[in-house]
Amino acid sequence: MPARKNIKPLRVEYNGIKFDNVAVRTKGNLSLRSVVQMKDSDRYSLKISFDEYVNQNLFGITKINLNNNYSDASYMREFLTYELAESVGLPTPKYSFVNVFVNDELRGFYLAVEQIGGAYLERNFGNSYGALYKGEMTGQGSDLT
Known part of the structure; x- marks a missing residue:
């Protein structure tokens, strides 16, 4: 599978369970633009993909x-x-609050x-x-075209 733009490989640890070869990218449209425009924040929403590079999953x-x-x-x-x-x-999708650490x-x-899938x-x-x-963002909301 060809690499997609803005996807980076990383190692993930969740409650002591470690994964290599996990993909991460920024997520969002409105929230992404909002965070980019903030001078005092770089807390981007993220999308984590355990199966981008290898066949693995978290529960x-x-x-x-x-x-x-x-x-x-x-x-x-x-x-x-x-x-x-x-x-x-x-x-409903599975959901939980988490603290996110990058390099400790x-x-x-x-x-x-x-992710709904x-x-x-x-x-x-x-x-x-x-x-x-x-739905796709069209500038006037979303639609399903």
Whole structure:
């Protein structure tokens, strides 16, 4: 598979479990632009891909989004939304708060959220085939063209 732009290889450790050959890239559109424009922050949201280079996963999850919650001083809105959806029986991705360290330096408190994809579909719907849509940013919101 050809390397995609802005993807960097790294080593990840999660609660003592170590992974080599993991891919990371910045994530987002609006949040990415907002952080770039901030003079006092470089807390980018990130996308971690365990299976970009080799076949590996973290408890069945191959891709995790690390959301910086830049517009939520409480760090709770997105978390509570997932928790509420889960409590009423709606399919939800796996989610958890995490501290992110880079080279043993704390980079911040993030919400880790499973990427909606094959593992999520298999767990919640019994299979991973069919159409999965993602909205595209058009400048006037998103649409599904």
